[in-house]
Amino acid sequence: xxxxxxxxxxxxxxxxxxxxxxxxxxxxxxxxxxxxxxxxxxxxxxxxxxxxxxxxxxxxxxxxxxxxxxxxxxxxxxxxxxxxxxxxxxxxxxxxxxxxxxxxxxxxxxxxxxxxxxxxxxxxxxxxxxxxxxxxxxxxxxxxxxxxxxxxxx
Amino acid sequence: xxxxxxxxxxxxxxxxxxxxxxxxxxxxxxxxxxxxxxxxxxxxxxxxxxxxxxxxxxxxxxxxxxxxxxxxxxxxxxxxxxxxxxxxxxxxxxxxxxxxxxxxxxxxxxxxxxxxxxxxxxxxxxxxxxxxxxxxxxxxxxxxxxxxxxxxxxxxxxxxxxxxxxxxxxxxxxxxxxxxxxxxxxxxxxxxxxxxxxxxxxxxxxxxxxxxxxxxxxxxxxxxxxxxxxxxxxxxxxxxxxxxxxxxxxxxxxxxxxxxxxxxxxxxxxxxxxxxxxxxxxxxxxxxxxxxxxxxxxxxxxxxxxxxxxxxxxxxxxxxxxxxxxxxxxxxxxxxxxxxxxxxxxxxxxxxxxxxxxxxxxxxxxxxxxxxxxxxxxxxxxxxxxxxxxxxxxxxxxxxxxxxxxxxxxxxxxxxxxxxxxxxxxxxxxxxxxxxxxxxxxxxxxxxxxxxxxxxxxxxxxxxxxxxxxxxxxxxxxxxxxxxxxxxxxxxxxxxxxxxxxxxxxxxxxxxxxxxxxxxxxxxxxxxxxxxxxxxxxxxxxxxxxxxxxxxxxxxxxxxxxxxxxxxxxxxxxxxxxxxxxxxxxxxxxxxxxxxxxxxxxxxxxxxxxxxxxxxxxxxxxxxxxxxxxxxxxxxxxxxxxxxxxxxxxxxxxxxxxxxxxxxxxxxxxxxxxxxxxxxxxxxxxxxxxxxxxxxxxxxxxxxxxxxxxxxxxxxxxxxxxxxxxxxxxxxxxxxxxxxxxxxxxxxxxxxxxxxxxxxxx
Ligand code: FES
Ligand code: FES
Numbered sequence: 030x031x032x033x034x035x036x037x038x039x040x041x042x043x044x045x046x047x048x049x050x051x052x053x054x055x056x057x058x059x060x061x062x063x064x065x066x067x068x069x070x071x072x073x074x075x076x077x078x079x080x081x082x083x084x085x086x087x088x089x090x091x092x093x094x095x096x097x098x099x100x101x102x103x104x105x106x107x108x109x110x111x112x113x114x115x116x117x118x119x120x121x122x123x124x125x126x127x128x129x130x131x132x133x134x135x136x137x138x139x140x141x142x143x144x145x146x147x148x149x150x151x152x153x154x155x156x157x158x159x160x161x162x163x164x165x166x167x168x169x170x171x172x173x174x175x176x177x178x179x180x181x182x183x
Numbered sequence: 184x185x186x187x188x189x190x191x192x193x194x195x196x197x198x199x200x201x202x203x204x205x206x207x208x209x210x211x212x213x214x215x216x217x218x219x220x221x222x223x224x225x226x227x228x229x230x231x232x233x234x235x236x237x238x239x240x241x242x243x244x245x246x247x248x249x250x251x252x253x254x255x256x257x258x259x260x261x262x263x264x265x266x267x268x269x270x271x272x273x274x275x276x277x278x279x280x281x282x283x284x285x286x287x288x289x290x291x292x293x294x295x296x297x298x299x300x301x302x303x304x305x306x307x308x309x310x311x312x313x314x315x316x317x318x319x320x321x322x323x324x325x326x327x328x329x330x331x332x333x334x335x336x337x338x339x340x341x342x343x344x345x346x347x348x349x350x351x352x353x354x355x356x357x358x359x360x361x362x363x364x365x366x367x368x369x370x371x372x373x374x375x376x377x378x379x380x381x382x383x384x385x386x387x388x389x390x391x392x393x394x395x396x397x398x399x400x401x402x403x404x405x406x407x408x409x410x411x412x413x414x415x416x417x418x419x420x421x422x423x424x425x426x427x428x429x430x431x432x433x434x435x436x437x438x439x440x441x442x443x444x445x446x447x448x449x450x451x452x453x454x455x456x457x458x459x460x461x462x463x464x465x466x467x468x469x470x471x472x473x474x475x476x477x478x479x480x481x482x483x484x485x486x487x488x489x490x491x492x493x494x495x496x497x498x499x500x501x502x503x504x505x506x507x508x509x510x511x512x513x514x515x516x517x518x519x520x521x522x523x524x525x526x527x528x529x530x531x532x533x534x535x536x537x538x539x540x541x542x543x544x545x546x547x548x549x550x551x552x553x554x555x556x557x558x559x560x561x562x563x564x565x566x567x568x569x570x571x572x573x574x575x576x577x578x579x580x581x582x583x584x585x586x587x588x589x590x591x592x593x594x595x596x597x598x599x600x601x602x603x604x605x606x607x608x609x610x611x612x613x614x615x616x617x618x619x620x621x622x623x624x625x626x627x628x629x630x631x632x633x634x635x636x637x638x639x640x641x642x643x644x645x646x647x648x649x650x651x652x653x654x655x656x657x658x659x660x661x662x663x664x665x666x667x668x669x670x671x672x673x674x675x676x677x678x679x680x681x682x683x684x685x686x687x688x689x690x691x692x693x694x695x696x697x698x699x700x701x702x703x704x705x706x707x708x709x710x711x712x713x714x715x716x717x718x719x720x721x722x723x724x725x726x727x728x729x730x731x732x733x734x735x736x737x738x739x740x741x742x743x744x745x746x747x748x749x750x751x752x753x754x755x756x757x758x759x760x761x762x763x764x765x766x767x768x769x770x771x772x773x774x775x776x777x778x779x780x781x782x783x784x785x786x787x788x789x790x791x792x793x794x795x796x797x798x799x800x801x802x803x804x805x806x807x808x809x810x811x812x813x814x815x816x817x818x819x820x821x822x823x824x825x826x827x828x829x830x831x832x833x834x835x836x837x838x839x840x841x842x843x844x845x846x847x848x849x850x851x852x853x854x855x856x857x858x859x860x861x862x863x864x865x866x867x868x869x870x871x872x873x874x875x876x877x878x879x880x881x882x883x884x885x886x887x888x889x890x891x892x893x894x895x896x897x898x899x900x901x902x903x904x905x906x907x908x909x910x911x912x913x914x915x916x917x918x919x920x921x922x923x924x925x926x927x928x929x930x931x932x933x934x935x936x937x938x939x940x941x942x943x944x945x
Contacts, residue, residue, distance in 0.1 A: 072862050112194070
């Protein structure tokens with residue numbers, strides 16, 4: 030049994046099937062960029078993409094993602110190791126403060142831009158509505174997503 | 184600086200590489216979790232740990248008896264236990280900790296610990312707690328009164344005598360959760376050299392070190408607290424976070440193994456301290472010509488089970504009890520009170536949001552009574568250059584920018600024009616429209632609250648790269664980046680030459696806590712002093728080489744310039760080493776003297792002040808009461824904006840937090856137990872509930888701040904609630920004396936009946 034994490038196949042043992050996805054990523058694979066905050070699917074800090082859709086890894090078990098493609102924040106870097114334009118946009122727009130919500134925000138925004146590369150500010154706000162941020166008031170995060178959007182249209 | 188944001192730690196944060204406390208892994212790591220009881224106030228008889236000890240994977244259960252050092256801590260009064268011993272004083276008291284091989288095992292075993300205790304009556308209402316027959320929360324302290332502050336200025340009787348109108352209202356504010364996204368966590372490693380190395384999600388490394396060393400009964404030098412990325416603080420990662428570190432360190436010391444303790448959200452919200460709820464009775468006397476002649480107020484703050492920094496928080500409320508207005512006759516009494524509620528402490532704003540909620544509505548109520556424009560009323564009474572504050576401080580050491588902030592917000596928000604469109608409760612519209620504003624001034628840094636000095640070292644290397652160490656802590660706000668930019672500017676070099684050393688209590692003197700928005704002004708001050716000392720050394724050493732007297736040497740454009748010749752910075756540093764002089768300097772910044780007389784409440788409370796104003800536009804649906812925020816504008820004098828995009832981030836984040844405070848955030852206590860302990864029931868504002876915000880940065884560099892910068896983190900957070908309350912009033916015609924304003928259409932929460940002696944307009 031396998032899951033694909035950040036474009037690499039990962040063997041999964043029978044025992045691991047019932048493990049929460051967030052724990053599997055953080056503890057087994059040491060992908061600690063996925064953050065735990067509420068544990069009940071409300072805050073979005075633990076967001077990862079599964080087959081290009083943003084999901085909450087605290088609400089899933091490993092069995093739910095068998096044979097699927099999981100993308101975590103560690104998989105956002107481009108193959109040459111440089112920052113993805115969306116990551117760069119977060120830097121440039123000043124969208125990062127404590128950074129704890131940032132991985133989840135970036136992945137949620139990535140899922141949005143993959144399906145809808147020309148969102149309005151309202152659409153961005155509504156796509157991010159289930160990702161909490163206590164530091165930024167969201168404004169520079171919305172700006173970062175706007176800044177990155179043209180890249181997805183190419 | 185370029186228009187793009189710059190931060191030293193952002194790449195690690197956007198790639199997921201940043202390691203926060205819970206992300207750290209060590210060989211042989213054990214896991215600890217807290218054990219709570221279901222009591223709110225009780226005397227502990229026994230703690231039965233047998234069943235838990237026998238559970239799978241459990242290494243050990245620790246109770247207060249296992250503590251080798253002190254079990255009472257606190258920054259002002261040592262009344263907070265690491266583990267409850269004699270009594271349980273609130274629902275969040277930790278009775279024991281379970282250490283196990285895995286966290287899951289520890290959590291399972293925690294449920295098996297049994298606390299036998301004799302329940303005591305719980306005191307939950309601060310007014311009742313003050314009665315002489317109330318059950319004391321801390322017997323040793325005598326009464327439940329933690330402390331008092333006062334202001335006595337002028338002659339209050341005469342002030343009211345000279346007033347044409349006297350207005351009196353009662354106000355009430357709520358417990359608020361900081362809601363940092365990262366919960367408390369600690370990883371403690373007993374090192375072979377005997378030092379306990381502590382990493383934690385905390386914002387005050389030096390206070391944490393005192394808590395840890397005290398608990399272990401070891402000297403401060405035996406504990407090293409190492410800076411670790413922090414997932415939000417807002418003032419909330421101090422006492423509780425330090426206690427979590429102390430517990431993990433206790434387990435690590437006793438077991439000789441590294442221990443991690445990471446909190447669940449529910450534990451965090453249950454145990455961690457909150458913003459103080461206030462009850463304020465406020466009486467204001469105004470003369471027909473619009474001058475405030477007298478203010479009488481009584482402030483009661485619920486401190487909860489422990490003292491924490493209640494005396495400091497409420498001191499600020501006392502000093503700022505009249506908002507940014509000069510009033511000649513003031514009588515203010517402030518009481519901090521112990522109860523069996525969750526304890527309360529530092530939170531962004533630190534005692535000012537509550538008072539601004541009161542004052543900025545009182546001035547509008549007064550203006551309306553007088554038939555006067557509220558902006559004009561504010562202008563008549565606000566502090567000006569050289570004004571005397573209500574504590575007798577003359578504002579003559581910096582630019583008093585109150586009027587400037589007010590005007591900039593009025594312009595940027597088109598306030599005058601929009602004000603005409605307000606609905607005032609008219610029954611013609613479905614969506615009632617309102618715009619409102621509020622303003623404040625705020626004393627910078629700790630003031631007479633505490634010892635205020637910081638240290639920095641600058642250590643240039645022979646290749647021109649630079650190591651900087653500063654005693655301020657990165658809380659996520661960009662403190663480190665700001666320090667780097669201050670140094671880069673002083674030395675005339677690019678910021679990427681400078682690396683901020685990972686902060687550690689072992690390398691820099693205790694510089695206090697990064698609270699009170701003091702990071703930039705105090706840390707920046709120390710950096711500037713260190714840079715100046717370094718430049719002096721370089722100039723002295725290289726003056727001959729550069730062919731000019733040292734006074735003429737300049738540092739700019741990545742070079743050290745003499746008369747007609749210049750050395751690139753790297754070469755200059757190499758020359759320093761050749762001359763056998765270290766390009767190393769220590770700098771410290773001491774806040775200028777302040778003064779305070781506890782008896783009269785008079786003195787120069789803060790060495791400088793900041794000025795700000797905010798406006799908010801909103802609609803209220805006349806049927807559902809739903810509030811829609813349409814726009815928020817803020818103007819603040821920041822002294823100097825060291826890192827513009829980060830300053831903007833402080834504006835937006837502060838306004839958003841303030842809006843949540845006004846409209847929906849509330850820790851709901853029932854019989855001393857918190858009912859909403861996660862984000863589905865404790866709701867902070869979401870991206871689609873907030874409008875685009877406008878920030879106006881005013882820069883009047885402060886002569887008393889070496890870097891020119893003042894502060895911004897808290898001012899932006901402290902006036903949104905009254906601005907919203909005023910906007911709601913202008914939309915609906917209903918005044919709200921209580922936050923959160925859950926139902927803007929109901930005046931239920933309005934003031935009590937006016938006292939008999941109130942003068943009515945003649
Ligand atoms: S931790 Fe998964 S949504 Fe909050
Ligand atoms: S940056 Fe801190 S929670 Fe979003």
